[in-house]
Amino acid sequence: xxxSAFGPWEVVIGLETHVQLSTASKMFSDAPNxxxxxxxxxxxxVDLALPGTLPVANRGAVERAIRFxxxxxxxxxxVSVFARKNYFYPDLPKGxxxxxxxxxxxxxxxxxxxxxxxLRGVQLTRAHLxxxxxxxxxxxxWGGQDATGIDxxxxxxxxxxxxxxxxxxxxxxxAAYARALHALVVWLDICDGNLQEGxxxxxxxxxxxxxxEPLGTRCEIKNLNSFRFLERAIEFEARRQxxxxxxxxxxxxxxxxxxxxxxxxxxxxxxxxxxDYRYFPDPDLPPLVIEAEWVQRVRAGLPxxxxxxxxxxxxxxxxxxxxxxxxxxxxAHAAYFEACVAAGAAPKPAANWIMGELAAALNxxxxxxxxxxxxxxxxxxxxxxxxxxxxxxxTAREVFAALWDGERDVDAIIDRRGLRQIQDMSAIADAVxxxxxxxxxxxxxxxxxxxxxxxxxxxxxxxxxxxxxNPQQVGDALRAxxxxx
Numbered sequence: 001x002x003x004s005a006f007g008p009w010e011v012v013i014g015l016e017t018h019v020q021l022s023t024a025s026k027m028f029s030d031a032p033n034x035x036x037x038x039x040x041x042x043x044x045x046v047d048l049a050l051p052g053t054l055p056v057a058n059r060g061a062v063e064r065a066i067r068f069x070x071x072x073x074x075x076x077x078x079v080s081v082f083a084r085k086n087y088f089y090p091d092l093p094k095g096x097x098x099x100x101x102x103x104x105x106x107x108x109x110x111x112x113x114x115x116x117x118x119l120r121g122v123q124l125t126r127a128h129l130x131x132x133x134x135x136x137x138x139x140x141x142w143g144g145q146d147a148t149g150i151d152x153x154x155x156x157x158x159x160x161x162x163x164x165x166x167x168x169x170x171x172x173x174x175a176a177y178a179r180a181l182h183a184l185v186v187w188l189d190i191c192d193g194n195l196q197e198g199x200x201x202x203x204x205x206x207x208x209x210x211x212x213e214p215l216g217t218r219c220e221i222k223n224l225n226s227f228r229f230l231e232r233a234i235e236f237e238a239r240r241q242x243x244x245x246x247x248x249x250x251x252x253x254x255x256x257x258x259x260x261x262x263x264x265x266x267x268x269x270x271x272x273x274x275x276d277y278r279y280f281p282d283p284d285l286p287p288l289v290i291e292a293e294w295v296q297r298v299r300a301g302l303p304x305x306x307x308x309x310x311x312x313x314x315x316x317x318x319x320x321x322x323x324x325x326x327x328x329x330x331x332a333h334a335a336y337f338e339a340c341v342a343a344g345a346a347p348k349p350a351a352n353w354i355m356g357e358l359a360a361a362l363n364x365x366x367x368x369x370x371x372x373x374x375x376x377x378x379x380x381x382x383x384x385x386x387x388x389x390x391x392x393x394x395t396a397r398e399v400f401a402a403l404w405d406g407e408r409d410v411d412a413i414i415d416r417r418g419l420r421q422i423q424d425m426s427a428i429a430d431a432v433x434x435x436x437x438x439x440x441x442x443x444x445x446x447x448x449x450x451x452x453x454x455x456x457x458x459x460x461x462x463x464x465x466x467x468x469x470n471p472q473q474v475g476d477a478l479r480a481x482x483x484x485x
Contacts, residue, residue, distance in 0.1 A: 028055030049094030074109030394467030
């Protein structure tokens with residue numbers, strides 16, 4: 001949804017995205033970095049900052065931060081500093097979080113994304129390394145009482161917090177950027193991207209203003225781990241702020257939570273500013289030094305990036321930018337498309353099938369592209385048979401359904417089900433004559449200039465032929481028969 005949906009108000013959005021890094025161990029300890037274990041079995045002495053312990057930065061986490069920085073064209077700081085961010089919550093047992101403040105490891109950068117069929121980019125402020133906190137678990141039955149427990153397994157998990165500039169102007173646009181960022185970190189293999197497990201979650205800073213006015217007071221919506229929830233939360237929060245101002249109230253800077261069941265945001269706490277956290281350099285950690293040789297080594301190992309591949313696919317196959325961006329949303333999508341083309345499919349029709357029928361089927365089955373049950377070579381044969389006139393759109397969809405259900409060999413499916421498109425023009429002429437005779441009203445409407453009437457007649461002929469006629473040939477035959485009558 002664009003800002004125009006909010007009348008004279010402009011919505012201003014910046015996202016802070018927490019990306020859990022895919023290292024084997026935690027940010028400052030050798031405790032395993034895994035999900036789903038029994039509560040409180042993975043928090044080491046270092047993660048809890050027990051007396052006599054010292055943190056050591058995880059080299060793998062630093063390398064993943066470098067990889068991200070290079071991928072977005074940012075400056076990778078040769079020297080950055082870890083700081084202590086002091087605040088007191090039950091899931092942060094040591095009373096501070098090790099993070100980066102004044103000098104982050106990644107500075108600037110640009111994340112490309114597609115919105116409304118247009119290629120855009122979000123400028124980043126920074127990306128910094130830090131450790132995750134534990135997790136409060138609500139709704140525990142404690143002797144018949146509703147209680148909250150603390151699971152510290154997540155404490156110390158390495159995070160890369162990616163902060164955007166406040167340049168997004170609507171809920172749908174913010175979700176489009178978040179999807180592109182998610183695709184990028186998974187593509188780079190620095191994060192598994194599991195939204196349900198909290199590997200990728202966003203905080204949305206939302207404010208409203210009238211165009212041309214200074215920025216309004218922002219509210220932060222915490223821990224959104226669904227693109228749909230992100231969009232809904234921003235939508236509600238923007239409208240809440242607009243209604244508050246129009247009723248003569250004032251927006252208060254605060255942190256809010258989104259309730260997906262009710263579709264509303266609610267107050268969590270008054271929003272802190274940086275001075276409230278009393279940042280200071282962590283005395284137990286030396287400055288993080290990243291030598292140029294290390295950066296070059298990481299650069300040499302980078303894969304072709306999604307934006308680079310999208311540009312190549314658009315150039316090599318004459319695809320629209322939006323199509324190329326869709327096809328490079330994941331490695332699995334890109335590999336599937338390229339396998340289709342390698343098997344002989346025309347690029348644009350193959351892209352249409354992947355973005356259309358195949359995407360819809362995957363969504364219905366809640367499957368990832370990596371688990372697609374239709375082999376790329378079979379889809380390529382299907383595209384070819386539709387392209388050479390063997391199949392109409394309707395019968396092609398029937399063949400696709402058979403492939404989805406496990407049948408193989410497109411030509412065998414066509415022959416077994418009698419789906420070959422009718423090439424006998426006399427058979428089409430007979431069907432056209434019968435339809436014209438049975439639908440005189442449509443004929444008169446077409447002669448009166450109502451072009452939609454012809455579409456209705458085409459549909460009747462296609463129905464009469466079981467969808468096996470060529471719609472273009474049917475249309476031509478109908479026009480010839482009516483004009484010649």
